[in-house]
Amino acid sequence: xxxxxxxxxxxxxxxxxxxxxxxxxxxxxxxxxxxxxxxxxxxxxxxxxxxxxxxxxxxxxxxxxxxxxxxxxxxxxxxxxxxxxxxxxxxxxxxxxxxxxxxxxxxxxxxxxxxxxxxxxxxxxxxxxxxxxxxxxxxxxxxxxxxxxxxxxxxxxxxxxxxxxxxxxxxxxxxxxxxxxxxxxxxxxxxxxxxxxxxxxxxxxxxxxxxxxxxxxxxxxxxxxxxxxxxxxxxxxxxxxxxxxxxx
Numbered sequence: 735x736x737x738x739x740x741x742x743x744x745x746x747x748x749x750x751x752x753x754x755x756x757x758x759x760x761x762x763x764x765x766x767x768x769x770x771x772x773x774x775x776x777x778x779x780x781x782x783x784x785x786x787x788x789x790x791x792x793x794x795x796x797x798x799x800x801x802x803x804x805x806x807x808x809x810x811x812x813x814x815x816x817x818x819x820x821x822x823x824x825x826x827x828x829x830x831x832x833x834x835x836x837x838x839x840x841x842x843x844x845x846x847x848x849x850x851x852x853x854x855x856x857x858x859x860x861x862x863x864x865x866x867x868x869x870x871x872x873x874x875x876x877x878x879x880x881x882x883x884x885x886x887x888x889x890x891x892x893x894x895x896x897x898x899x900x901x902x903x904x905x906x907x908x909x910x911x912x913x914x915x916x917x918x919x920x921x922x923x924x925x926x927x928x929x930x931x932x933x934x935x936x937x938x939x940x941x942x943x944x945x946x947x948x949x950x951x952x953x954x955x956x957x958x959x960x961x962x963x964x965x966x967x968x969x970x971x972x973x974x975x976x977x978x979x980x981x982x
Contacts, residue, residue: 749952749980750931752862753921756873757848758937759956759973760859760888762788764850768841772826775837779824786959787823789937793961794819796939817842845878851886858973859889859897865977868925870901872917872934874941877906900925912936913945922949933980935970943967 754760765781772779795816817835826834841847863869871889873879880902884890889897901924905911908920922929929950936942937956946953947967954976955962955969962969970976 748931749867749933751868751870751922751925751927751933752865752976752980753870753872753918753932753934753946753951754862754973755934755936755938755942755956756871756875756879756883758788758792759935760852760855760871761848761882761886762850762852763841763847767844767847767849768824768838771841771844772824772834772837774840775833777826777830777834777837779821779826783824787820789957789959789961790823791816791820792938799940813842845876848882849886851888855973856888858976861977862973863897863899865981867980868900868927870903870921870924871899872903872912872921872936874905874911877904879904912938912941913948915945915949918946918949918951922951935973935976939964939967 762785765784768784769779769781795813798815814835817838818831821831821834821838822828859869871879871883875882880891883902884896887896889899891900891902892898901921903917903921903924905917908917910916910920912918918929918932918934922932925932930952933952933954934942934946935954935956936946939955939962943953943955953967955967956973957969958971960969960971
């Protein structure tokens with residue numbers, strides 16, 4: 735068994751702010767919408783494997799190492815590796831993949847697909863905020879991620895009925911997407927912390943780990959199914975593991 739790096743070693747510096755990705759960390763594609771889109775094309779998938787399918791897709795996209803990181807459009811060629819791995823993991827047979835890719839585009843183009851909160855992450859957010867460190871969401875998204883976080887009851891910017899975060903940095907709104915360090919620089923300005931004292935948690939090596947590292951921010955890979963076998967960065971299987979790593 736390959737030993738995973740300890741996040742505690744990587745976060746030895748005193749942390750002053752926390753950045754969190756949204757897609758894949760707090761929100762996943764809706765099982766029913768994806769299953770319905772594929773069923774309309776004649777494909778039967780295993781809904782119980784759809785969470786794993788997302789992370790397998792991200793791992794394949796990370797490994798491909800080319801194409802834009804924009805989370806707003808997941809139907810073009812740059813996302814083909816993600817979609818193929820997603821469908822394979824969901825149970826689509828190899829000889830049906832090409833047709834299933836076409837059928838899946840209905841779901842991947844839907845503005846409501848990314849709508850299913852990750853219960854464990856939502857449950858962990860109050861403890862993360864309770865550390866007293868400023869928290870910002872940093873997401874490659876389509877300009878609507880702040881509204882999505884409110885609508886799904888996860889958080890809001892500033893005071894209100896939900897958990898409060900300092901900022902939501904949406905790549906479409908600010909015009910810079912991960913892995914460009916500029917998106918992290920915007921988040922750093924919002925929280926008023928030097929790069930080396932911030933930590934960013936995200937589900938992609940290409941977008942999150944590489945982007946945070948390029949900005950001088952401490953990267954942590956959110957990897958609930960323990961798919962990553964790289965030794966050059968730290969991992970979390972659950973956001974519940976984060977507060978002890980950044981406290982004190």
